[in-house]
Amino acid sequence: MHRISYDAGPCRGELHKAILNALNYEIREMCRRLGFSRQEIYEVVVAGNSTMRDLFFNLDVQSIGQRPYKSMIEHEFLEGKRQTTALGEEAxxxxxxxNPEAKVYGMPLVASHVGADTAADLVAIDIEAQREVVMLVDVGTNTEVVVGHAGRMLTASCPAGPAFEGGLIKYGMPGSDGAIESIRRTNGRFEYRTIEGGNxxxxxxxxxxxLLAELRRHGQMTPKGVFANKTYETPVxxxxxxxxxxxxxxxxxxxxAANYCGQFIVMRQFGIGPEDIT
Incomplete structure (x- = not known):
């Protein structure tokens, strides 16, 4: 919602430029590492949540922040003005x-805040080929939950906040270079691995x-999040x-808790319980 309100103000278009600059930087780095020219790229496929995808295509995203929380593109689709929520534009x-003649495709939205990133997730796990009940959880500021089985799928989006993306955590950060991505406690110390192996x-x-799992596993934190030694914080x-x-x-x-509620509601609507997820 912050991105939507920010784009409504005097800085309209700034987020679009930021996304574009980041993408172009990554394209240049990819070409440099793999040894080919950007002129050799003839198709680009973009997947992102409803807000980010539409910001990338420089569309007005204000309707996503207002009931019924749908993209302008989804509204047009539901009104019969377009055949799909997918987008296409020349690079x-x-x-x-x-390559200037390249085509840039935006993957289709699912519904409301369940965007093209979820569509990409479903393709990645080939959900139609799964024979058992499957649950997909895309954890983020808005967590998307999809339950599917035998050609039927239900989905929901739940506002979980930024904690799992490093927000509101004193030493939290996004998954970039130097971020601790895995932790194990061994011999009274935390052993860790960072992205790209740096400090x-x-x-x-x-x-x-x-970290939460290790603190609980080793009895250093109660189920209510209180440290066993009653201190306010613990060194990592x-x-x-x-x-x-x-x-x-x-x-x-x-x-x-927000993630769990989303999962529970979708399972209940689907008519299954956690024990049915394989």
């Missing part, structure tokens, strides 16, 4: 640094999940000053 019009700068979502990587506090645990617990 030169978007200023994507690939730790903070802890990203997967690392935070590991003391040599770099990285700690984890009760407030951090509380924010993660709230995010987890």
């Amino acid at each position: 030169r019009h978007l200023r994507v640094y690939v 730790p700068q903070g802890i990203c979502g997967s690392g935070l999940i590991d 990587v003391p040599e770099y000053g990285i700690t984890f506090s009760r407030e951090d645990a509380s924010n993660l617990a709230q995010a987890k």
Whole structure:
């Protein structure tokens, strides 16, 4: 919602430029690493949540922040003005640094806040080929949940907040270079792995999940998020000053609760329980 309101103000279009600059940087880096020219790229496929996808295509996203929380493109689709919620544009019009004749495709939206990233997830796991009941959970600020079986699918989006993306966590950070992505406790110390193997700068979502699990597994935290030694925070990587506090645990617990509620509601509507998920 912050991105939607930001794009409504005097900085309209700034987020579009930021996304485009980031994408063009990654394209240049990919070409450099793999040794080919950007002129050799003739198709680009973009997947993102409803807001980010439409921001990339420089569309007005205000309707996504208002009931019934649907993209302008989805409204047009439901009104019969277009045949799909997928988008297509020439690269030169978007200023994507690939072959000027290239086509940029935006994957279709599912519904409301369940966007093209979820569509990409479903393709990635080939959900139609799954014979058992499958649950897909795309954890984020808005977590998407999909349950599918025998050609039937139900989905929901739940506002979980930014904790699992490093927000509201003192030493939290996105999954970028230097982020602790996995943690194990061995011989009274936390052993960790960082993205790209550099010095730790903070802890990203997967690392935070590991950290909670290790604290519980080793009896250092109660189910209510209280440290066993009654302190306010515990050192994680003391040599770099990285700690984890009760407030951090509380924010993660709230995010987890939102995720669980979304999963429970979809399962209930689908007519299954957790034991049915394979």
